Amino acid sequence: MTFVGYLKCTGCAQRFDFPVDSQYSYTDLLEHWCDAPSPWPLRIMPMEVRPVWCLRCDGPAFVECLPARQQLLDIAALRRLPSQQRPAGMLYHCDDGDFLWLAQHCLQRSAPPRCLSCGDSYWIALEARETGMRHESCWGSPIEYHCLYFVPGTPSQSNWWGRALYDVNGVFCGMYWELHCQTMQTMPMLFGFDRGSGFAGVWRACLTTLLETGHAAALAQLQTQAPDTKGEHALLQACLMMLGGERYPLREDGNATLAEAHTGWRRAAAAGNALGAWNLAQWHSSAPLQSGAKKVHARYWQKRANALGLHLALA
Ligand SMILES: [Zn+2]
Ligand SMILES: [Zn+2]
DSSP states (O other): OEEEEEEEETTTOOEEEOOOOOEEEEEOHHHHSSSSOOSSOOOEEEOOEEEEEETTTTEEEEEEOOOOHHHHHHHHHHTTSOGGGSOSSHHHHSOHHHHHHHHHHHHHOOSOOOBTTTOOOOEEEOOSSEEEEEEGGGTTEEEEEEEEEEEOSOOSSOOOOEEEEEOTTSOEEEEEEEEOOSSSOOEEEEEEOOGGGSHHHHHHHHHHHHHHTOHHHHHHHHHHHOOOOTTHHHHHHHHHHHHHHHHSOSSTTHHHHHHHHHHHHHHHHHTTOHHHHHHHHHHHHHOTTSOHHHHHHHHHHHHHHHHTTOOOOOO
16 A cells, blocks of 8 residues: 545644554464464465544544455456456465465454554544544534545555554554664564563554654663563563664664673573564574674574474565
8 A cells, every 4th residue: 555645624724644654464473373383384465454534543544445255256256367467456466375365364254344553443434535524622623634645555666664464353463574774684573462462552552652752762661561571571672672773773882782682582482482583583693793603593593483383475
């Protein structure tokens, strides 16, 4: 999706902005996060979304756009054409396994489309400039929708650096990042959450703070919001430090940051958290600051993470 738009009150000219445009995807990440090796590669499939006014967020948001049964059947029929003759769109061109996986889950899905910011299903569709909404704090002046640019589907260039990941029921479950560091190469990183752990919301809020305010504020927020249970706090902290390290190149206080990340990595591995171990190992093996011995350790943990069933299917 490529989207540029906003809502604006016609009385006071207050503007209501959409969340930062990112790429939203469905994934089977949580099915890979187990002790048994997984026989299939990780799936990350771009999601179709639409702009709405979310009643719980009380502002502009994006919701899932689920294809209907008939639409899926039509797409399945058109997929038999040679690829040059098929319409544009991810579902017409993705591989058969991915299409079947997504189609099957759409057909079985009972949950309504969710807001991708708060997970709620109460929202007002935005289709025309007249939205029917009023700005209460200025005597009910109408709020108008301005859509400057909206191309549904997947951007042709995949230079997006962050993707929010949702399970097939539209529940937020992780993030995929591509870090482009000055001192390191491009590095894929995955962060996933156990649905029951309660960390997903905290972690997401911290990432948002990291983007909007900075590394120190995100760490402070993590300290206050996440209790240190089962070493997960240390892991999240180490991950935040890595992401912070990208924005604040590791130079003067690099040693402390590395030590913290290393602690988190060991705890993740000891707790059998393949995803955490994979992320941290990835970082350790890519950082030019690392000595040869640590790189060997990193490769060991990367192997172990892979053996636990986590495979990256991303180019
Ligand atoms: Zn107003
Ligand atoms: Zn919402």
